[in-house]
Amino acid sequence: MRNIRIIIEYDGTNYSGWQTQKNAPSIQEEIQKAIKKITGEYVNLIGAGRTDAGVHAKGQTANFITTSKIPADKFAWALNSVLQEDIVVKESEEVSLDFHSRYDAKSKIYSYTIHRGLFPPAIMRNYVYHVNYGKQIDIQELKKAAESFIGTHDFRAFMAAGSNVVNTVRTIYSIDIEEKEDFIKIFYHGNGFLYNMVRIITGTIVYASIGKLNSKDIPDIIRKGDRKLAGITFPPHGLCLEKVFYD
């Protein structure tokens, strides 16, 4: 028995998300089927993060237990030869049998990309969220609003309603904002993220950047823990799981 860890890039546009759902193919299922094709085994593929429908990844990490004798680094080649071109295994290696992609993840980087042009872009349309009030975004205000989120907080107010996680305390190490032409890309590095947390924080800081919300009120919104006081949940297709860190 061997434990194989893979790093995966995917375009989430045509999938129901990482996890298997009714009536729509999932990333997890597609890779499990690819593993079956090359090893004959139907494994349980454990992913570091359960990305939603439409969410992308450049560095999703996952692992599976197999009895296959394929050399560890050859799994990437073998899997890519049977996967669709919108899912690519970038690396494969053998790890210790007790390694678990989700439980052992120390931190993650997600990015969220906003497009602020007058019209939506044709070329990057599946990877960015176009906002029609983009010209009003004040980047200094966006950065100021982002700062309030850095550190260890109870992020209850920034979690999708209906989630049943008990511990809602998380630490955000950094939020970095890059501007290029009409694109604004926000990188979030944290030890973990609640359900929809990146999309809600992004909705909140973008609202602050256009004056729909005062960035001075953000510490209070965090303290009160009321989802209704925070900004809207931005759509999935601007979100990308960039990297997962382990010890």
Add this chain to the structure above:
Amino acid sequence: MRNIRIIIEYDGTNYSGWQTQKNAPSIQEEIQKAIKKITGEYVNLIGAGRTDAGVHAKGQTANFITTSKIPADKFAWALNSVLQEDIVVKESEEVSLDFHSRYDAKSKIYSYTIHRGLFPPAIMRNYVYHVNYGKQIDIQELKKAAESFIGTHDFRAFMAAGSNVVNTVRTIYSIDIEEKEDFIKIFYHGNGFLYNMVRIITGTIVYASIGKLNSKDIPDIIRKGDRKLAGITFPPHGLCLEKVFYD
């Protein structure tokens, strides 16, 4: 009668190219149909450059004559409301009746993007050309090879076989090379480009960058004007018409 100039961004993946072809929709045709929908007139849309199937544009420029009374800057809004999301009109304005998008173009910038990772990318797969020898690309050699093309030359050797253009002299003002992660993006600014010229020059300088061709021989290849001595024609999907300049 008014002459309307539009600037267009498009994802060429699903089209037969700019010009109308048998059995596949073209960008030109799609926009002409959109103009018909909003004005009732079937116009001849003149584009600055006839991009091939799979080639993209961020700044294609085109013009058409209309009797419509729609304010010039509102054409972009009206056209985008009826176009598919992979074709976007970024700007519209009225120009003098004698303006012609192709004949009046003073210069153009094309870009060609190469991906040099171990595996093709999932996310940008339609916009870049993945080469499997990417790790061998020597960027200094690539830049050195590019330099030989700058200036005014007879580019006969860098034109698709079978083209019947008489004057094959063109001027390339600059070739700029940007590297980011596994992507290499090459920008070509010139007064005009022969058929497939950017794709053949890119194939040639990339061959030089991996030692399949000696960059010292490039001036000779240009001088001899023999297509067979130059590198291969790179595929269309890495190419993008970035911008068209007018007086």
